[in-house]
Structure formats: C-alpha cells, structure tokens
Amino acid sequence: MGFTEINHKVVAADVAPGREVLARRGAMLAYTGAVGFAPVHAGQGGLGGMAGRMMSGEQVPMMVAQGTGTVYYGHRGLHVTVVELDGSGPLTVEADRLVAHDAHLQSAVVFLGSQGGLRGAVRGAVSGQGLFTTQLHGVGAAAVLSHGGTIALDVRPGVTTTVDPQAFVAHVGQVTADISLNASWRDAVGRGSGEAVQLKLTGHGTVFVQASEQKI
C-alpha cells in the first residue's frame, strides 16, 4: 500500500488522484511532485462524527494531501509504525498518536462507554486515554506515533494479553479491551507495584505497545 517507512521516524506516502492521504496538520516534512495540502475540518463520519469530535476533545486538526507525488511525514522525532488494515477489524488508536492514514479509511470517534458499558468509561477515566478514541475502518494503512518504537503482540483466543495503559499505543482486529483494577490496600498506602491498572485484551488481532510510559 501507500506507506513506506524511510527510517524509524519518517514515513513516505504515495499520493495519486483517488489515493489521497489524511495527515495531522503540520506533520509534512517534505514532498516531491505536484502535491497540494488542504485543511480538513469536520473529518469524515458526517454530522454525527463532527459532533462527537467536538464533544469529546478527541480532535487533532487534519489536512489532506492531494495530487501526484510522494509526501514525507514525521512528528517531533517520535517513532512511526505503519499498521496495515486488511478489513477484518478496525484500528483503535488515540487521535494524537495518528500521524497519517489513507483518506479512504472511515474514521469515527468511539465512546469507550459504548464498548463496555460503565467499565469502558472507567477504563478511559483511569487510564488517562480519555473516554473517546478514534477508530479506523476499511482496507488500507495508517501511520501511528510512539515513544521509542512499538512491538506487536499477538492477541489470540485462549490467551489473555495484558498491557500497561500508559504503554498502550493501538490495537487492530477483533480485539476487546477491558480495564482491570488490581489495586489493593498496598496502593492506598503508597506501597503499590505501580501496575494496579491494566488493560486486558481478548479476541483475535494485534496490539501495539511502546517501550515507554510517556504520552505523546
């Protein structure tokens, strides 16, 4: 598909008519060919999606690259991982970690509460990931930011993969994320292990984890 990793921190996207690329505004580093950039306001998802974005604060200004050529993207020296979507499941990622994606992917803001009821809402509140996250649907590719690079861990039925919410970057496929609280009296008195809140992932897909506990 359209994205090539130039090095760990720069990704190149091929742009052609009908193959536009949406990217975080200001993330363009360089381009070759005849490419124009235009701001995108509401994003996709129609009026509902726009309202969702405005309410949720899950909003990063985006721009679209049109024309013919190659565009190089990068952001603040952070590592970039290209995630391929084969259409079998959505990519769930925090909006500020998304640096670029194929414009034909459908993006939507999802309220975590609708995923797992109250637990989803608690997950958002506790993990500091916000109550809303961005989901991309369709077949294509997306470039995701991380601090220190990512590793891909398989999530398969029968095995529970557990992730530190601060190190969580994105997950793709038919994956359900659930918050698990392991807090005990030790945490209350400041003698916890620092791993009281964990994200349990079940289903079938891949989760991307960064080598750091820093936010973008």
Next chain:
Amino acid sequence: MQPFRLHGTRILEVDLRGGSVRAATGSMIAYDGDVTFKNAGMGGGDGLRAALKRRATGESIALMQCSGTGVVRFAKDAMEVLLVELAGDTLRAESERLLALSDGLSTDVAFAGLRGASSGQGLFTTTVSGHGVAALLSAGGPPIALEVSPQYPLVVDPDAFIASQGQLNQTFVTDVSWRTLVGEGSGEAFSLRFDGKGVVYIQPEER
C-alpha cells in the same frame, strides 16, 4: 533462573515459569499469562538491614516482585536495555538505572567515596551481587562498555556513568580552577577515575 532476552533494543522479555523476578516499579509494559505484581518492600526485598541502610543513605530503590507463569515485557522511557551477567561477582550501578534483576541476585548499598557529593548522585551506590542476569538502562542511545586494565585507567563523566563490574578502584578527580569559580569552566570539573581490571558501562547522554 529466568531467561532474559531482548525484544529489539529497548524491551526486555522475561519467561516466568513459576519463578519470580524483581523489576523497577511500574516498568511492566505488557504480559501474557498469569502474572502478579507486588511491591518488593522497603529495601527492594533484601531484608531489613538493606532497607534501613537505604533509608539512611537516600540511595532508594523501588522494585516490584513479579511472579507467576507467562512472558512479561519491561521497558522504561524508551531507554536502551543492557544485560549484564553476574557469576558471583559484584556490579556497582546507579539505582535509577536498574530495570530488572533475576532470581539469585541481591542488592545492597555501598559507600562510593566522595564522588557523589558534587555529581548529585549521592555518596552511596547500589551494588548487585550473586549469580544471574541484571538488566540496566541506558538513556540517549546504546550503552558503551569500556574496558579497564592496570595499564589503562579510565576516566568517565559521572553524569554518563551507568555501572561498573570487576576489580575496580573508584576515585574522584576534580579539576576545579579559578575559571570554574568565575563561571568560565569547561563543564568537566568532576570526573570518575577507575583503576584495576574490569568493565565500565556508560550511556551517550548526560543526566
């Protein structure tokens, strides 16, 4: 003993098969299987004597005990991970540069000489001894191992120092002149000198 292995250069993977491993508090990023995390206690799990020494010296260390069955991955602030094998010898390390310790290693506090007073790293340093593998962290890029032999003593910047291993004598070198006092120094007034035989690990970033 648990097999320690690296996933890339920044992530440490440990296979737990019913055993336990100690790691820096909060450094777990992901795990499979059934693993529990518990604070290793005041002294990092090395008994009351070590705990009291740590409290008195301020060379604090926050470790958690991870036990169970599964694969656990550890990482911290995207720093590079360095594995050091210990076969009964002693490793002197900065406590904040310790990522994980395998079973069979114990930590203690040792007097590091006067070097700490001005380098801001405390007068005391953490020692790790026993049989096993220790995972250390290097900020700013891959760590460098420098060999010290009796003919070739080594001088390093205290801010770049991670750990030292072997029969080494550590001394503090000052090069303070009137220039330093008037603010025109070279910025390298304090250094650490190692004599003897061993290995010193440094990182490509100054704290």
